Amino acid sequence: MKPDRPSALARFVDSDLWWSYRHTPVAIVASIVTVLMVIGSFGAPVLAPHQPFDLASISLNDALLPPAWVEGGQLTYPLGTDDQGRDVLSTLLYGSRISLLVGLASVLLAMVLGVTLGLLSGYLGGRLDAFIMRVADVQLSFPAILIALLIDGVARTLLPQGSHNDWMAIGVLVGSIALANWVQYARTVRGSTLIERNKEYVQAARVIGVRPIAIMLRHVLPNSLGPVLVIATINIAQAILTEATLSFLGVGVPPTSPSLGTMINNGNNFLYSGEWWLVIFPGAALVLLCMSVNLLGDWLRDALNPRLQ
Amino acid sequence: MGFVALVAFALFRYVGDPVLSMLGQDATPEQRVQVTQALGLDKPFYVQFGHFVANAIQGEFGVSLRQGQKVSSLLAEKLPATLELALTAAAIALLVGVPMGVYTALRRRGVLSNLLLALSLVGVSLPTFLIGILLILLFAVLLGWLPSYGRGDTVMVGGWSTGMLTVDGWQHLILPAITLALFQMTLVMRLVRSEMLEVLRADYIKFARARGLGDRAIHFGHALRNTLVPVITIAGLQLGGIIAFAIVTESVFQWPGMGLLFIQSVQVADIPVMAAYLCLISLIFVTINLIVDLLYFAVDPRLRIERSAGGH
Numbered sequence: 096m097k098p099d100r101p102s103a104l105a106r107f108v109d110s111d112l113w114w115s116y117r118h119t120p121v122a123i124v125a126s127i128v129t130v131l132m133v134i135g136s137f138g139a140p141v142l143a144p145h146q147p148f149d150l151a152s153i154s155l156n157d158a159l160l161p162p163a164w165v166e167g168g169q170l171t172y173p174l175g176t177d178d179q180g181r182d183v184l185s186t187l188l189y190g191s192r193i194s195l196l197v198g199l200a201s202v203l204l205a206m207v208l209g210v211t212l213g214l215l216s217g218y219l220g221g222r223l224d225a226f227i228m229r230v231a232d233v234q235l236s237f238p239a240i241l242i243a244l245l246i247d248g249v250a251r252t253l254l255p256q257g258s259h260n261d262w263m264a265i266g267v268l269v270g271s272i273a274l275a276n277w278v279q280y281a282r283t284v285r286g287s288t289l290i291e292r293n294k295e296y297v298q299a300a301r302v303i304g305v306r307p308i309a310i311m312l313r314h315v316l317p318n319s320l321g322p323v324l325v326i327a328t329i330n331i332a333q334a335i336l337t338e339a340t341l342s343f344l345g346v347g348v349p350p351t352s353p354s355l356g357t358m359i360n361n362g363n364n365f366l367y368s369g370e371w372w373l374v375i376f377p378g379a380a381l382v383l384l385c386m387s388v389n390l391l392g393d394w395l396r397d398a399l400n401p402r403l404q
Numbered sequence: 405m406g407f408v409a410l411v412a413f414a415l416f417r418y419v420g421d422p423v424l425s426m427l428g429q430d431a432t433p434e435q436r437v438q439v440t441q442a443l444g445l446d447k448p449f450y451v452q453f454g455h456f457v458a459n460a461i462q463g464e465f466g467v468s469l470r471q472g473q474k475v476s477s478l479l480a481e482k483l484p485a486t487l488e489l490a491l492t493a494a495a496i497a498l499l500v501g502v503p504m505g506v507y508t509a510l511r512r513r514g515v516l517s518n519l520l521l522a523l524s525l526v527g528v529s530l531p532t533f534l535i536g537i538l539l540i541l542l543f544a545v546l547l548g549w550l551p552s553y554g555r556g557d558t559v560m561v562g563g564w565s566t567g568m569l570t571v572d573g574w575q576h577l578i579l580p581a582i583t584l585a586l587f588q589m590t591l592v593m594r595l596v597r598s599e600m601l602e603v604l605r606a607d608y609i610k611f612a613r614a615r616g617l618g619d620r621a622i623h624f625g626h627a628l629r630n631t632l633v634p635v636i637t638i639a640g641l642q643l644g645g646i647i648a649f650a651i652v653t654e655s656v657f658q659w660p661g662m663g664l665l666f667i668q669s670v671q672v673a674d675i676p677v678m679a680a681y682l683c684l685i686s687l688i689f690v691t692i693n694l695i696v697d698l699l700y701f702a703v704d705p706r707l708r709i710e711r712s713a714g715g716h
Contacts, residue, residue: 236689238648248670248678336531343533344655344667363537363656367545374541378534386529 115398125390132384136191144185175372177361183376186358191380193354197269198335204273205334206327209280214311214319216281217288228285231278239275243337246271247346264349272337279326287319325399329392332385339381355381475680479662483684486661489653490646492577493584497646498639501589505596506628509604521597524590532649536583536656543579551576553658580657584649588642595638599631606630633700640696644689 107113116122135142175183216227234242250267291297292315300310341347342356343363353361355377362373508517543550551572603609604627612622651663658664662681669677 236644236693238645241648241651241685244651244667244670245678245682332529336529340531340533340652343531344652346667346670359534359537366537366541371541374537378537381531381534382526382529385531386526389525389529 112398116394119394119398121390122394125387125394128383128387129391132191132380132387133195135188136195139185139188139192142188144182146185175370175376177358177373183372186353187355187377187380190353190355190358190377191384193265193348193352194335194338194356194381194384197265197272197338197348197354198331201269201272201276201334201338202327202330204269205276205330206280206323208273209277210284210316210323212277213281213284214288214316217285218292218307218311218315224285227281231281234275234278239333240337240340243271243275243341244344244346246274247341265352268338268341268347272334272341275337276330276334279330280323283322283326284319287322288315291315291318321399325392325396328395329389332388332392335381335385335388355384475677478665478677479680479684482660482662482665485659486647486650486654486663489577489580489584489659489661490643490650492581493588493646493650494639494643496581496585497588497592497642500585501592502596502635504589505593506600506623508593509597509600510623512601520593524593527586527590532583532587532652533656535586536580536653539579539583540656550579580653580659583656584646584653587649588646591642592635592639596631596635599634600627603627603630637696637700640692640699644692647685647688 116126177183177186212227216224247267250271288311297310297314300314305314338347338354339356339359342354343360345360347356348354358377359374359381362370362377365373504520508514508520511517609622609626612626617625650659650661651667653659654661654663655667662684665677666681669681
């Protein structure tokens with residue numbers, strides 16, 4: 096007889112996490128903003144009023160129009176146009192998509208890398224452990240942005256000259272942000288692995304002959320994932336900001352597929368001639384996105400922290 | 405004794421780090437060939453690398469591929485600008501951040517405290533370059549009060565070009581320094597606040613109150629002094645962060661420092677400049693870490709007692 100277990104959804108609705116969510120207004124607002132921005136950016140091809148990268152549909156006659164409510168603005172371009180006549184709102188939606196993609200991908204990559212190394216380091220110990228942790232220590236004493244900048248710069252020089260296309264550049268960017276951020280995950284996972292590996296269930300698994308890889312993946316890993324998820328949420332905002340900074344510096348995503356940082360960089364050139372909307376709108380979108388993800392991360396950290404309950 | 409060994413080891417490691425990242429480049433022979441071709445250099449990479457190490461020890465980093473100038477003199481030219489910017493920013497961050505932290509800790513329920521805390525949350529989500537752009541937009545473009553780029557008039561004082569002796573130089577320094585300081589300021593403020601709250605709960609504060617000491621003596625004589633130990637440590641480490649973020653600030657304000665030089669070198673793959681900058685930055689980082697470690701040792705008496713008792 097199978098015991099009668101409630102469905103996953105019922106268990107979730109009944110959980111402390113959901114209760115805490117419903118009773119934290121900040122978390123609700125932040126998650127609504129985040130979801131709206133995610134929908135807006137990933138639905139950009141459908142939602143955007145114009146196709147900013149379709150050369151046939153943009154016209155230089157419409158270049159540098161102010162937002163619709165300012166004198167001289169047009170209703171078809173609610174947030175104005177840039178120097179090439181592209182609709183700022185549409186570019187913004189497409190730009191957020193790239194920012195989000197790079198942020199999520201680099202966090203995911205950093206997480207996989209960090210968790211793997213942390214697990215190996217904690218479970219196997221010995222020289223490997225010493226080596227990985229030493230590298231981690233060195234990396235931790237430098238700011239992540241410097242490391243990302245450095246890796247990105249070196250990788251660019253290494254790439255063969257002919258193969259500079261957009262996806263390659265974005266891949267390099269994701270890789271360098273991930274390599275700059277894996278340390279936190281590795282340290283956290285290593286710490287909890289060191290605790291878990293001496294517990295009885297792990298010893299029992301070892302005694303009955305479960306292979307080390309299986310122990311690591313199926314027994315130790317699930318028990319050390321909680322804090323990793325919290326770090327990952329907070330790091331998403333950080334990764335988006337790093338991407339924006341690198342793109343602003345001109346070493347991030349290529350100008351042909353602009354992210355929010357690239358847009359701000361471009362708008363910066365028009366600051367003195369008074370076209371403020373080219374900077375303000377992408378900047379506001381970036382801050383809104385990062386702030387809501389940050390607030391969500393803060394909430395998740397507090398909600399999952401047993402000491403605060 | 406273990407402490408000294410650790411410092412020596414750390415020193416060795418940190419200085420070795422750029423070397424590590426250079427070595428990563430000759431991963432495969434093909435890449436090596438491509439790099440040499442791309443840079444128009446006919447020597448194999450490891451020969452150059454050997455030369456590089458030998459020369460770097462003598463402070464000689466070769467010739468910039470982009471500007472055809474010696475890298476060492478190029479960097480020496482830019483160093484004063486970056487240091488002046490970074491130190492001013494650090495001073496602002498501490499001089500404003502510490503009082504704000506103390507205030508928010510003492511007036512925990514005050515309106516101004518909550519406002520400052522909320523603002524610091526925004527500050528964390530606001531990237532440095534955006535702060536810079538907004539400040540330029542407000543003070544340089546809309547109000548026209550301050551200049552927005554460059555260093556202004558500089559004066560040479562014994563090989564050190566300084567902008568701190570001219571009014572124009574100071575005017576040029578204000579916006580970039582504030583931009584760079586803002587993030588660190590929020591950090592310092594939050595740190596001082598949480599440390600202060602912790603200390604105010606301690607028994608010796610209650611005892612001081614019981615002895616009938618005034619608020620002023622308790623807050624500043626007892627609480628703040630005990631708060632400053634970790635703050636000094638963090639502040640020292642943050643100086644490294646300031647130097648790294650100076651890359652961004654210098655790029656926004658076209659401040660002619662090392663960071664701007666570095667980012668221009670990254671864009672055109674000017675390896676000698678990149679390598680030299682990294683060595684210099686590592687050296688600065690190691691020095692800061694060393695000073696902070698020693699400072700910690702000097703400030704916290706407990707560490708000294710531990711050492712005289714045999715050490716670890």
